[in-house]
Amino acid sequence: MSNKLLKMIGRRIVQSIIVIFIVTLIVFLLNQMVPGDPIVNFLGSNATEEQIAYYTQLFGYDQPVLVQYFKWIQGLFHGEMGRSVLMQKEISTILFQRLQVTLSIVFPAFILAVVLGVVLGIVAAKNRGTAIDSVISFFANIGMSMPMFWFGMILILIFALKLGVLPTSGFTAFSEGAGEWASHIVLPMIVLAMGPLAQFTRQTRSSMLEVIRQDYVTTARAKGISQRAITFKHQLRNAFIPIITVMGVTLGGMIGGTVLVESIFVVPGLGNLMITSIKGRDFMVVQNGVLVIAIAVAICNLIVDILYGVIDPRIRND
Amino acid sequence: MNKKSAFQKIKNSRVVRVIFARKSVVFCLAVLLLLILAAIFAPIVAPYDPYKQDLKGMLQGMGPKHIFGTDAMGRDVLTRIIYGGRVSFTVGLVSVLIAGTIGMILGLIAGMAGGIVDAVIMRFMDAMMSVPMIIMALFLGSIFGKGLGNICLAIGISMIPSYARVTRGQVLTVREMDYVTAGTLCGASKLKNTISHIFPNCVSSNIVLMTMNLGNAILNEAALSFLGMGINPPTASWGSMVNDGYKYMGTNAVIAIAPGLFIMITVLCFNMVGDALRDAMDPKLRGTLGKKGKGKKGKKG
Numbered sequence: 001m002s003n004k005l006l007k008m009i010g011r012r013i014v015q016s017i018i019v020i021f022i023v024t025l026i027v028f029l030l031n032q033m034v035p036g037d038p039i040v041n042f043l044g045s046n047a048t049e050e051q052i053a054y055y056t057q058l059f060g061y062d063q064p065v066l067v068q069y070f071k072w073i074q075g076l077f078h079g080e081m082g083r084s085v086l087m088q089k090e091i092s093t094i095l096f097q098r099l100q101v102t103l104s105i106v107f108p109a110f111i112l113a114v115v116l117g118v119v120l121g122i123v124a125a126k127n128r129g130t131a132i133d134s135v136i137s138f139f140a141n142i143g144m145s146m147p148m149f150w151f152g153m154i155l156i157l158i159f160a161l162k163l164g165v166l167p168t169s170g171f172t173a174f175s176e177g178a179g180e181w182a183s184h185i186v187l188p189m190i191v192l193a194m195g196p197l198a199q200f201t202r203q204t205r206s207s208m209l210e211v212i213r214q215d216y217v218t219t220a221r222a223k224g225i226s227q228r229a230i231t232f233k234h235q236l237r238n239a240f241i242p243i244i245t246v247m248g249v250t251l252g253g254m255i256g257g258t259v260l261v262e263s264i265f266v267v268p269g270l271g272n273l274m275i276t277s278i279k280g281r282d283f284m285v286v287q288n289g290v291l292v293i294a295i296a297v298a299i300c301n302l303i304v305d306i307l308y309g310v311i312d313p314r315i316r317n318d
Numbered sequence: 319m320n321k322k323s324a325f326q327k328i329k330n331s332r333v334v335r336v337i338f339a340r341k342s343v344v345f346c347l348a349v350l351l352l353l354i355l356a357a358i359f360a361p362i363v364a365p366y367d368p369y370k371q372d373l374k375g376m377l378q379g380m381g382p383k384h385i386f387g388t389d390a391m392g393r394d395v396l397t398r399i400i401y402g403g404r405v406s407f408t409v410g411l412v413s414v415l416i417a418g419t420i421g422m423i424l425g426l427i428a429g430m431a432g433g434i435v436d437a438v439i440m441r442f443m444d445a446m447m448s449v450p451m452i453i454m455a456l457f458l459g460s461i462f463g464k465g466l467g468n469i470c471l472a473i474g475i476s477m478i479p480s481y482a483r484v485t486r487g488q489v490l491t492v493r494e495m496d497y498v499t500a501g502t503l504c505g506a507s508k509l510k511n512t513i514s515h516i517f518p519n520c521v522s523s524n525i526v527l528m529t530m531n532l533g534n535a536i537l538n539e540a541a542l543s544f545l546g547m548g549i550n551p552p553t554a555s556w557g558s559m560v561n562d563g564y565k566y567m568g569t570n571a572v573i574a575i576a577p578g579l580f581i582m583i584t585v586l587c588f589n590m591v592g593d594a595l596r597d598a599m600d601p602k603l604r605g606t607l608g609k610k611g612k613g614k615k616g617k618k619g
Binding site for chain 1: 441442444445446448449450451452453456457458460461463533537540541544545547557560561564567568571574575578581582583585586589590
């Protein structure tokens with residue numbers, strides 16, 4: 001790797017750290033504005049004043065706001081995230097388990113969307129103006145407009161209720177059997193992949209159309225290079241830069257999309273955790289959950305930036 | 319300028335010509351117009367009362383009396399879909415306007431001020447962007463509470479960063495233009511320059527972004543309502559109707575499928591119009607679109 005590329009990566013890492021720090025500030029401040037009390041919520045309406053006071057002190061919610069913030073940040077550096085009021089467990093343990101579940105759906109869905117999206121986009125661009133192009137573009141438009149939860153519901157109706165070939169909900173870890181795991185994640189994966197797949201298809205199609213008639217393509221053709229080599233080496237490599245941008249943004253969006261997918265398919269992942277904690281006012285879990293998601297998104301963006309530099313020498317020389 | 323010539327000017331403008339050259343977009347506009355009119359005139363158009371319960375006639379299937387059947391409380395689903403359009407269109411429009419206005423102001427300030435102000439604003443926008451929009455909206459929704467106005471605010475705020483980014487980018491380009499320098503030479507203050515030269519040049523790209531985001535805003539409202547954090551019942555919202563109907567999926571699927579279909583159609587139409595508007599405003603495509611006898615989408619001439 002060249003020196004310039006390393007410098008660029010270093011600069012980006014510093015930027016990401018600053019952004020993550022601001023995220024902690026925003027999330028913490030927003031949490032202070034949420035009405036409701038996690039302790040009261042957890043203990044229920046029958047709790048005595050003493051009980052509430054005891055638990056409030058135990059979880060540190062009685063301390064001044066600034067102290068709470070610094071304690072949180074300090075804890076993070078020691079790898080501690082505090083305890084969940086609702087679940088009475090260490091938050092880091094919960095988040096780690098949930099993140100594994102979520103990623104085991106997000107990654108296959110992402111790969112499916114990228115591979116299929118790029119292929120369909122190329123096919124549409126190559127057959128521009130024909131019926132194939134129209135059909136692909138039409139379905140891409142539909143895919144971008146479908147409410148995720150609704151699509152998931154229809155898939156459950158067809159594959160689980162009518163045909164009975166797949167389970168309606170739940171999750172099995174990969175370690176407990178690949179077949180069970182696959183049958184549980186196939187529907188959530190398709191639902192999660194749908195929107196991004198449509199987006200990749202559209203982006204690939206339009207990027208390919210941009211490069212299809214560039215001078216260097218004509219030159220390559222004049223040199224007698226095969227069409228396949230032109231497509232993959234000359235066109236796709238240039239078309240990939242905007243596609244990668246979309247990929248980075250989309251991967252972050254997919255992590256957010258798990259909120260809906262996991263709620264329909266009752267998957268015990270990060271998205272489901274976020275809903276229950278937001279509704280249950282489990283502030284510490286929300287705070288740390290959003291932080292973990294933001295870090296994941298930041299890493300995605302970082303990877304995208306590095307890929308830019310690798311694919312396009314012009315960018316790393318800037 | 320009299321009224322007629324203004325109308326002529328709009329009719330002949332490139333943007334209008336390009337948009338109307340695409341038959342699919344004209345069709346989408348017609349569908350949207352129909353849905354919006356139905357939502358506005360819901361009390362006249364809708365066949366039943368959206369809140370009147372009829373426990374004897376609950377969960378009816380599709381039929382001549384109730385096209386999409388009735389829900390678990392015996393309310394006509396079609397009626398509730400027509401009323402639900404009010405929520406979707408209001409949230410779509412208002413949240414996009416909130417996001418566009420605040421985002422544009424922030425982008426203008428960041429781009430014009432530069433330095434530390436720029437850095438602070440944009441890093442904040444980056445931080446907001448690194449939290450997925452739906453989670454941000456859920457989070458904000460838990461602060462503001464349920465209800466139409468609060469949902470608009472929650473979704474609107476979660477969409478601010480993209481407008482701030484687009485506006486700032488635009489400001490940085492426009493700022494260096496000769497006519498801005500000319501303005502400065504003529505003694506225009508920074509504020510005057512911003513208002514009369516730079517701001518107008520940022521509007522069009524923001525309008526395109528707003529149109530393209532309308533669909534997303536509607537999807538987000540539906541998602542929040544589906545998760546039970548959106549519009550308060552018994553007000554009809556497409557998202558909460560899907561959620562309510564979900565329980566009866568095995569027996570009476572239509573009451574959940576129909577409202578979802580309306581979400582999809584509406585979002586699809588807004589996306590198509592947004593795409594057409596973006597292409598029409600794109601100077602790179604100038605001269606390749608909207609010519610007579612060339613109705614096809616021509617990305618490259």
